[in-house]
Amino acid sequence: MAIYRHERLTNGLVVVIIRASKIKALYFMSKIFLRIAICLLYPSLFGVFFVGEVLAETKVTTKYENYLVQGNDLKQINNSIKENGIQVPGGRSFAAETNYKVELSYDFNESEHGCGLVGVNSEVIITYKMPYLVNYDDLTQDDRVVWSSYYQSLREHEMGHARLGVRAASLIEWELSNLLPMENCAKVVEAANKIEAQILAAYHKHNVEYDRETAHGNSQGAFLLARN
Numbered sequence: 165m166a167i168y169r170h171e172r173l174t175n176g177l178v179v180v181i182i183r184a185s186k187i188k189a190l191y192f193m194s195k196i197f198l199r200i201a202i203c204l205l206y207p208s209l210f211g212v213f214f215v216g217e218v219l220a221e222t223k224v225t226t227k228y229e230n231y232l233v234q235g236n237d238l239k240q241i242n243n244s245i246k247e248n249g250i251q252v253p254g255g256r257s258f259a260a261e262t263n264y265k266v267e268l269s270y271d272f273n274e275s276e277h278g279c280g281l282v283g284v285n286s287e288v289i290i291t292y293k294m295p296y297l298v299n300y301d302d303l304t305q306d307d308r309v310v311w312s313s314y315y316q317s318l319r320e321h322e323m324g325h326a327r328l329g330v331r332a333a334s335l336i337e338w339e340l341s342n343l344l345p346m347e348n349c350a351k352v353v354e355a356a357n358k359i360e361a362q363i364l365a366a367y368h369k370h371n372v373e374y375d376r377e378t379a380h381g382n383s384q385g386a387f388l389l390a391r392n
Contacts, residue, residue: 221334222286222287222288222330222333222334222337223285223286223288224287224288224290224330225287225288225289225290226290226291226292226326227289227290227291227292228292228293228294229291229292229293229294230293230294230296231248231293231294231295231296232248232295232296232298233245233248233249233295233296233297233298234297234298234299235299236299236302236303237303237304237307238307238310238311238388238389239389241297241311241388242388242389245259245295245388248295249295250293258380259294259295259318259381260292260293260294260295260318260319260321260322260381261293261322262290262292262293262322262323262325262326263290263293264288264289264290264291264325264326264329264330265288265289265291266286266287266288266329266332266336266364267286267287267288267289268284268285268286268333268337268340268360269283269284269285269286270282270283270284270285270340270356271283272349273345274349277345278345278346278347278348279346279347279348279349279351279352280343280344280345280346280352281340281341281343281352281356284337284340284341285337286333286334286336286337287333288326288329288330288332288333290326290329290330292319292322292326294315294318294319294322295315295318297311297315310388311388313385314385314386314387314388317381317384317385317386318381318386320381320384321378321380321381321384321386322381324374324378325371325374328367328370328371328374329367331367332363332364332366332367335363336359336360336363336364339363340356340359340360343355343356343359
């Protein structure tokens, strides 16, 4: 499971730039939105365009949070996870979540000829929330083995969400770094905001699809009790 949030940081810097033609700017923008539209309409093609690529060097900050669970056996621990885990509407709960926040910073390149972006940088702050078993040492050896395997699989599933967050930020940074100058800075910001929103929306869908394909990590081994 993943929660997706983002923030934008903007700074201004005035320097001289070279005017770019409106035709080239429109052509470049059309290519950006075409790629995003294809990913939105055909998620199966997502990997062809973005998944295998890290288009920009995004700074990644990782944080960890825990909630406490306990039990004398696996069934009790499973019930503790359901009771103390991440609660969602509809009475469901999940064992873990990944919260990523994308922060962008850039300056303006402004002159009488137009305005563009320079110094575009992105950072992803990833927060994992995972269960912490307080009485691990009290379990039988067999239950400790099962718990350790389960926890590792759960962590690997959540890392998949984190990778999507990093790719989203990388793509946004790359697109904004290649955004051609426009008539004024207001139009540049409007275009940048639109690109950011479209990419984040696309990656939200890919996170949802990732959970659907993995059954929220179950197909990756993130289940505590054996399936009948």
